[in-house]
Amino acid sequence: MSSEDCRAKVEQALNTVDGISAVVTFEPPEATITMKKHVPAEKLQEALSSAGKYTIAMAGHQGSEIHNAPHTDHKHHAAVPVKMSENSVGKYYCPMHCERDKTYDQPGNCPVCGMDLIKQPSVIKTTKYTCTMHPEIIRDQPGACPICGMDLVPIIANTDQEDLIYYNLVRKFKVAAIFTVPIFLISTSEMIPNNPLFKLMGLGYWNWVQFALSIPVVFYATWMFFERAWRSIVTWQLNMFTLIGIGSGVAWLFSVIALLVPGIFPDQFKTNMDTVYVYFEATTVILTLVLLGQLLEARAHGKTNSAIKELLKLAPNEATKIAGEKEIRVAIDDIQKGDLLRVKPGEKVPVDGTIKIGEVTIDESMISGEPIPVDKKPGDKVSSGTINGNKTFTMIAEKVGSETLLSQIIEMVNSASRSKAPIQKLADKLSGYFVPVVVVIAVATFIVWAAYGPEPAYVYAFVNAIAVLIIACPCALGLATPMSVMVGVGKGAKSGVLIKNAESLEKMNAIEVVIIDKTGTVTEGKPSVEKIISANPGLTENDILQRIISLNSSSEHPLAQATLRYGELKNVQIQPVSDFEAITGKGVVGVMGKESLALGNEKLMEQVKAEITADLREQVRVEQKQGKTVSYLGVGNSAVGFVVISDKIKESSREAIRKLQEEGLLVMMFTGDNEDTAKAVSDTLKLDGYKAQMLPEHKLEEIKRLQAEGKKVAMAGDGINDAPALSQADIGIAMGTGTDVAIESAAITLVKGDLIGISKARQLSRKVMRNIKENLFFALGYNVLGIPIAAGVLYPFFGILLSPMIAALAMSFSSVSVILNSLRLRSTKLN
The missing domain is CATH 2.70.150.10 (Calcium-transporting ATPase, cytoplasmic transduction domain A)
Incomplete structure (x- = not known):
């Protein structure tokens, strides 16, 4: 089982079997079944199969069937623990998560929404070999090229289905744009006085040109939208594609009929050139804009699994x-x-x-x-x-x-990413109610006009029903969210806050708990020398530093490099050292001139018999209690000083945490560092809590626990070890100065690696979500107000009918309103 939803589904399926009571746990994946009478395994398996591709077997007897157990196991109403495993797990899933965590064995289309199924990245990668001169040669084993004899080199086959889907959409968008632009120009040229196009040929002929140009757009570039619309109707999973498919499809068919048999339409639907208004321009522009939105979504979704791909590169x-x-x-x-x-x-x-x-x-x-x-x-x-x-x-x-641990981390990232609630776009939620209502109104309009309208009644009925569908098809609905998000993301980027999707913006303002990592998030993420202490009156701090950097000049250890950088800043000269030796787990030793030097921990001082005074030991203990790394310097038979190395807290961390706490958020720190360091940092920053010595799985489980309590959790981190927690959190926030894996796992990236960005992200969230709601009003307002007019309610009183052309103008005006309103976000201020 991959989520709590799976567990509940399995438990419900088992409890449909008469004579048993089943309690299912997620971790471990077991079912405790109490039987009033023996139930054959086949019956349990049949019920379980309705919940998914699960098998059932006795605990401790993997692979054996439950009916192999003696009946005496059950006749005393014993509770029998049963193991469940999901074998033959599918490798493809719907990016819209229409059926939650359900997966499929083969690529194709989602049976609910029609979206292309996405391949789940594999944890195990197999090495293939090819020839640099003959790339068509691919082998499972290393060796020589059979053509030229060169050694085969390892490759990893590129099987990213997201890329294939994206480039396929790019190709279709190019086709749609190439044919839509001239249609748009032809249609808008009608507003130009003394239209030069009409000097070449009449409007009727240009309508035929528009029809010809629309065919590749409708039947090739955007045909998938009509397939999805049809599928949504068949499955009754009504969404934006339903509206787009019905509205643009009816508009195109209306235009074709108007072109072929214009005589059946009343005069008020004709132009001054005796041609019926056609809507090839509205149809193709709507479809092309929607295709552009799909293209942008595909590009964004292609990065969803990037964290796992980055992790795969580590092995x-x-x-x-x-x-x-x-x-x-x-x-x-x-x-x-x-x-x-x-x-x-x-x-x-x-x-x-x-x-x-x-x-x-x-x-x-x-x-x-x-x-x-x-x-x-x-x-x-x-x-x-x-x-x-x-x-x-x-x-x-x-x-x-x-x-391996790396594979487990990869699997945790994968599982955490997949277990999130599916992205439910507000447009689809509205469409779920809006579409059936509009269809009912359109049908009612047709019936009323056909029964009571003037002659030709059926023509009036047909035209008015189409007007209802056209005005109710909110093309701006597809722009409402993406436009706000696009402008908001651009604004955030200028402020050092990168936002991945609209969902993260919506959730950011609801966050209650912020979890932060220590290294690289609160701190700078690199060791540096804090101070040098001399315990010998005859040696200055520079004398101590010179001996330390002279010893460390032969070492590649990062701590040694930190002291060398410090020595360079202090302009201290390195002296030659002989007999250098690194002692694992203790430190380094060597000879400088006539002095025997030792740099390391207390165990090294004992080994070289360098005496540590009580006062010096106490000074070191004070530093260690603050979680800092301390190395003694021994000269001959005495310790003469020490160096303190620490990872400094970022200057902005205090202010950022104070701001978040003032907003009512709980700020806690999860770190893999030791207890002393964690406590010291927590006390310094006045955090609401901390947990130390946490492995990746510990951070993940702790976030799950907080979420189980109903808390909305944001996690900020910068390391690979943070990737599972970043994916599991309601909002993952990565430091831009951190690893690629952490950045790809997160929904929000703070480019400057500054926690102040979290406060900015919350402000941006509030403003963008408000802007989206305003856009939705503009997207739907004109259309909803226009529906009764399109249905003809004003005709009995004023003789006014809303032609499909006016309906198309309303759609266009709502789109312009959405775009202008979205652009207002560019002037917003983030403090």
């Missing part, structure tokens, strides 16, 4: 496997548990496992989010995707494929 395609006395390069998918692997400097750890030989430094920031690498020795665990330092080590593979 290498190949690894070095030790087979006997040989080293061979193998694909990641070919690694088995127990394989001996060699990881060289700068390479990524291929799978989860244990170090067998070698002492190394591993960059685990992709998991912990902390910038300081971790020293590892034989027996320590390493994770897939983390980066080896500058030494080769040998490891034993323990978890491969989907079992």
Whole structure:
């Protein structure tokens, strides 16, 4: 099961079986079934199948059928735990989530709304090999090109279906635009005095030109809209496509009939050139604009799975496997548990496992989010995707494929992204009620005019019914949200706030709790020297610093690099050091001139027998309680000082958190750092709470817990480890200075990496949502007011009928109103 909705659906399905009572839990995925009498497994499976592609088996007996259990298990009304698994899980889903989390095994169209199904990114990637000279050669294994003999190089096949859908829409939009523009020019030229086009040929002939030009737009570029409209009617899932399909379809058919048999129409629907008004321009412009909206949506949706794609890039395609006395390069998918692997400097750890030989430094920031690498020795665990330092080590593979921590993080991001409530556009919600009402009014209009109207009654009935449909088809409804969002997003970008979609804007103003990460979000995200302390009267701070940077000049450790940068700022000269040695987990030692130097923790001082005075130890303890990293400097047999390295809190963090708290929000910090550091930062910033030493799954579960309490949660972070939590939160907010994965997982990105942007995003949310509601009024107001006039209510009193041409003008005017109102957002101010 992939969500709480799945759990409820499964529980409901099982409880339809007579004679049993079922309680289903999501984690673990189990059903506790109490039977009053024995129920065959086939009957349980039949009920379960109605909820989805699930199978049922006895707990602890995976793969066995429940009917294999003796009947005595049930006759005492025992509660039997039952495992459920969703096998043959589909790989395609509807981007509109019409059926929530339902997936499909094959590509195609959603049976509800007709949208193209999207392929779910795969957690496991298989390496393919090709020739750089002959790209048509693709092999599953490395080797030589059969044509030219060159070595095959690894590739990852590009199977992004979102890209295919997007480029297909681009192609169709180009076709639609090429044919719509001349139709629009021909139609609007009628308003030009002494129209030059009419000197070439009459209006009747130009109408035939418009008809010919409209055919590629209707029957190729936008035909899918009519298919979706038809599907929405068949399934009674009425949406914007229903309106677009009916309105533009009827307008086009009306125009064709007017072109073919103009004599059946009364004179008031004819031009001064004795031709009936045609609406090829209204039809094609409406369809082309809607297609543009679909194009923009497809481009935005193509980035939905970018976080998972970025995570997939972290895992290498190949690894070095030790087979006997040989080293061979193998694909990641070919690694088995127990394989001996060699990881060289700068390479990524291929799978989860244990170090067998070698002492190394591993960059685990992709998991912990902390910038300081971790020293590892034989027996320590390493994770897939983390980066080896500058030494080769040998490891034993323990978890491969989907079992690795990286794969689990990928799956968490995928699951969290899919478990969100589907995007319910306000336009579709309105259409659900608006469409049937309009259709009923149009039918009633036809019946009334056919029964009581003047002759030719059926012509009046037909024309007035069409007028109702045309004026009720709000083309501006498709622009109302995108225009506001487009302008609002542009405004946000200028203020350093990037917004991904309208849904995030709508939700942002409802947020109650803001969760922030520490490193790179509240802090700068890079270690720096805070201060140098000398405990020897004969040595100045610069003397201590010189010895520290001289020792560290031979080290590649990030902490060492931080001291070197500090030394450069202080213009301190590096002295030559001999007998340099890095001691894993402790520090470094060496000789400068005649002095034996040691830089590291208390264990290193004990090893080199450098005495630490009580006063010096107390000073260090004070710094450590504040969560800072401290390294002693030992000269000979005594510790003479220390260096304090910390990750500074951003200057803007205090003000940003105060602003959010003043708005009534709870601000909490989740970090992978230690308790002392977390508490120190929380106290400094006066946060409403914090949690330390949290792994990615812990952050994810804590956000789920808050959401289960009914809280609307925003999560702000910058690391790969934040990606699952960013996806699960109601609003994910990424620091623009952070990783690509975090940015792609989030709905909002703060370009400057400044938490002040959260307050700006809330202001933008309020203003854009208000603007959207105003647009919806403009999109629907003219049309709703025009419906009774189009139906002919004024005809018995004033002899006034609303022709379809006037209806089309109302649609156009509502679109202009929407655009002008949206542009007002450009002048809004964000503090």
